[in-house]
Amino acid sequence: MKGYVDKDVCVGCGxxxxxxxxxxxxxxxxxxxxxxxxxxxxxxxxxxxxEDCPVGAIDVK
Ligand code: SF4
Structure with a gap:
């Protein structure tokens, strides 16, 4: 499994x-x-x- 971030959605909050x-x-x-x-x-x-990402940019699969 790995975490994936949609960089078009991420706001870089960290x-x-x-x-x-x-x-x-x-x-x-x-x-x-x-x-x-x-x-x-x-x-x-x-x-x-x-779950906590404020913009829902993360997928774990
Ligand atoms: S929590 Fe979400 S918006 Fe914040 S840095 Fe991570 S992926 Fe980007």
């Missing part, structure tokens, strides 16, 4: 990086991105970030 840095990081463009396959023990945090 919340997801704070909630789950193992799944998300800020790109040089100022928007978040999923950056690695998720270990089983971080999937719940990644899903929480997806």
């Amino acid at each position: 919340m997801c990086v704070g909630v789950c840095p193992d799944a998300f990081r800020m790109g040089e463009d100022g928007f978040a991105e999923g950056w690695q396959e998720l270990a089983a023990d971080v999937v719940d945090d990644a899903r929480q970030a997806a």
